Amino acid sequence: MLPQTKLQTSSEVESNASQGGERRKALLGLRGLRKRHxxxxxxxxxxxxxxxxxxxVLTGMNGAGKSTLLRVLGGLERAEIDSLRFEGREVRHHPYPRALRQSIVYVHQHPVLFSSSVAHNVGYGLALRGGAARQQAALVEEAMAWAGVLHLQGTDPARLSGGEKQRxxxxxxxxxxxxxxLLDEPTANLDGAAREQVLELIPALVEEGSSVVVACHDRDLINLPGVHRxxxxxGRLEVR
Structure with missing residues (x-):
């Protein structure tokens, strides 16, 4: 069964924040964004x-530049940008400085997984940031349980299905x-239960506090309640 969670619109978020005495600002804002090949x-x-x-959701025909735009937003690819603000603060460097890079994560349509174990892959980025090993192990276990892959923790990713790799x-x-x-076609080439399992995780990420931008053609994802388009x-961006 596909998820029916209603995601908050930006106006609802601002209203809720205002009731708490603090009006939330836009997370990321760009002006004059141009990309040339x-x-x-x-x-x-x-x-x-x-x-x-x-x-x-970010839609468009194949070749329109969706993946490129995601990489630019993630600071992974250069572009011409007149101005960029993150959480209300001006950012003068692109690609981004380290602190901003740590706030933005890009997931490729075909994620690269190391030939080690599921647990090692899930905890890889966390390990690079450092911290107590026991605490990191607990976080990795919780993340695997959240994604429904805890039972695969010792498995070589080469043996995983497409849906398991995405999770x-x-x-x-x-x-x-x-x-x-930033998610690039997370449900592409997935069918049945695997696709539904990935779909269910995306609203959960928003509920936990992340902003999510998904490049996709998946009608069920596009039509989730509360999703902006x-x-x-x-070469132009239409906002719906």
């Missing part, structure tokens, strides 16, 4: 804003507690 202008976006604790990748991203999570068309 040689002489070709892939996209020219006047304005793009992502609210805190909100979910977005491992989501657990690896979630454990870092990103402020912004971006569409890349002819």
């Amino acid at each position: 040689g002489e070709r202008l892939l996209f020219d976006i006047d304005r793009l804003e992502i609210a805190t604790h909100a979910a977005y 491992v990748a989501l657990a690896r991203a979630r454990i870092l507690q990103p402020r912004l999570l 971006f569409k890349l068309r002819d």
Whole structure:
């Protein structure tokens, strides 16, 4: 059964925050975003804003630049940007400084997993940040349970199905507690139960406090209640 969780819209988030005495600002805001491939202008976006604790789908035809836009938002690929603000603060460097990179996580359509174990993969990014080994082990176990892969913790990822790999990748991203999570076609090439299991995790990420942007063609994901829509068309970004 597909998830029916209603995700908060940005206006609902601001209203709830205002009731607590603090109005939330946009998480990420860009002005004058342009990306070129040689002489070709892939996209020219006047304005793009992502609210805190909100979910977005990014659609468009193949080749429109969806994956490239996600990588630019994640600081993984250079672009021309007139101005960029994160949590209300101006960012003058792109690719991003380290502190901002740690707040944003990008998950590839075909996530790269190390040939070790599921547990090692889930905890890899956390281990790079350092900390007490016992605490990290507890967090890894909790993340695997959240993603439904705890029973696979000692398994070589090469033996996993496509859906299991995606859930491992989501657990690896979630454990870092990103402020912004960028997912590139997370349900592509998944069928049946595997697809539904991945779909169920995405609203859960928003409920836990992350903002999520998903590039996809999946109609069930696009039509989830409360999800905002971006569409890349002819180099421009339409907001729906």
